[in-house]
Amino acid sequence: MSDSEYVFHFDEDYLYKALLGDIELFYIRKIIQKADSEFCKGDGISANWNIVTNYYNAFFAASLMLRLCHRGNIFFDNSIRRQLEIMVSNITGAVVKLESNQFYEAYEDNGNYVLKLTKANDGTHELVWRKMDTLINEMIMLSRAGSDEKVILTAIKQINNTLKNTFPSQLRNRVNYQTAYGLEYIDKKLFQLNENIDWVRYLIGFTDTKDDNQIACYMFAYTKFIEHFCSNLIAEYYEMKGNENGILKTVNSHRTIKIPKDQSIFVFS
Secondary structure, three states: OOOOEEEEEEOHHHHHHHHHHHHHHHHHHHHHHHHHHHOOOOOOOOHHHHHHHHHHHHHHHHHHHHHHOOEEEEEOOHHHHHHHHHHHHHHHOOOOOOOOEEEEEEEEEOOEEEEEEEEOOOOHHHHHHHHHHHHHHHHHHHOOOOOHHHHHHHHHHHHHHHHOOOHHHHHHHHHOOOHHHHHHHHOOOOOOOOOOOOHHHHHHOOOOOOOHHHHHHHHHHHHHHHHHHHHHHHHHHHHHHOOOOHHHHHHHOOOOOOOOOOOOOOOOO
16 A cells, blocks of 8 residues: 555455446446437537547547456545545554545456555546557557457557557547637538448558547547457357346337447457
8 A cells, every 4th residue: 555556455256246337337338428429420510529429439438448457447526535535544544545536457466356546647538548558558468460459459559659649538628619620510621420431441551640630530440449349348248148238228228220239350369
């Protein structure tokens, strides 16, 4: 335990039930945001909302992927933070002061099931994209040389290195509520994100740019990779359980246009 890092040991069942709950929460958020982004296609929505809504689809996709890999950002409001401070202080006998913005990692260490909380120095959005970059680095190290997986991961890493690994968040900040983008929309000059983007081609064919239209395309392509990765793991989870995807089924029961199960062109092991 230090001023910026706390390590907790849990019973295996309790820890993984909590992780599953967090994963399912962000899976629901991702599905809802995906549905919202569908309304931002074509010419009926302003360019600002088109890109910003797709950004939040990307953000919740990234948050879900991190959680599927047993890590994620967490924010404690003042009430919860105070309760945790009292509880931890009583257990440890030391006065503990927690920051509201934290990042957690869960792992097994010599038979012990550990949850590590680390103070987040970045804002929530910057933190998620920096941690996604760290995860991409880990996946590159574990992927097979010459595999399709490694080609895509290496392309994403090149984009992160060139545009900065927080480029989706920076794009959102430039676009959100900016009058210029609204005017460009009126003049039909701003790209409208849609499902017709060849996301694999965009990732592999990346070239450096300062054009926000193209940066939005790279963000969209990055998101599609994340969605396919998450879909594979979630599909495997429900297959192992022997149950239908109840969350997606419930959401689709209230929709005229159903959200399909994404099929990935890659296999991750």
